[in-house]
């Protein structure tokens with residue numbers, strides 16, 4: 001029988017927003033690769049515990065960790081506690097995100113503030129807390145989840161696209177800043193993926209999205225997770241500052 005490869009054995013990873021959707025699939029993939037995974041969530045405690053149970057049933061190791069990525073103090077103490085307990089922090093996946101769509105003339109200032117706090121602030125706070133330990137270890141992987149709309153734009157998503165484009169700029173700047181410590185910083189930019197976030201769309205809008213995808217279907221969370229697993233694994237050691245499109249050809 002062939003042994004299952006565990007390239008992340010002995011490592012720890014934290015995936016933000018991993019109770020559902022893309023984050024959950026990423027947590028399962030990193031655990032399958034051998035990492036001990038922290039499944040971060042904000043409010044879906046039952047779903048986060050179910051994700052941990054799925055990882056354990058598959059023979060992996062995980063824990064649920066609650067904090068709001070938009071709250072700098074909660075992030076700092078949540079990550080410091082994780083590092084204190086495990087004595088290492090190898091992979092951070094900044095996946096947590098919210099959409100809060102709306103046309104600009106009706107867009108509420110509080111929605112703008114919240115989406116910036118979570119999608120952009122969350123990436124900054126978590127990366128800062130993770131970098132503290134990764135810089136000391138002179139190794140680490142930070143992988144950010146952005147979106148195809150940061151490159152293509154989308155009506156009704158100006159705030160969302162601004163946060164995701166911001167994260168791509170952050171990715172490249174931090175990649176340069178941390179390269180000297182052998183820490184890579186990359187992003188994956190999914191197209192339209194079948195999750196709770198897109199389940200909220202009408203059939204008509206989903207059909208319009210599918211017609212814009214050369215591969216002719218929505219993506220699966222597991223397909224994003226496979227790319228994140230690659231960027232976290234040994235094969236991606238010489239890739240940094242890159243944004244990998246996972247969108248069925250939408251942005252060609």
Ligand SMILES: NC(=O)c1ccc[n+]([C@@H]2O[C@H](COP(=O)([O-])OP(=O)(O)OC[C@H]3O[C@@H](n4cnc5c(N)ncnc54)[C@H](OP(=O)(O)O)[C@@H]3O)[C@@H](O)[C@H]2O)c1
Nearest residue numbers: 017019020021022041042043044068069096097193195197
């Ligand atoms: N689905 C798509 O088509 C698509 C396309 C491109 C990019 N993306 C990006 O991919 C990422 C995941 O999307 P998804 O579709 O999987 O979303 P989702 O199904 O709506 O799940 C969002 C996850 O983020 C968590 N979360 C939300 N706000 C949080 C906060 N403040 N602190 C901590 N966790 C928080 C949620 O946890 P709770 O349930 O506990 O709140 C949940 O686990 C997002 O960054 C999204 O922008 C998605």
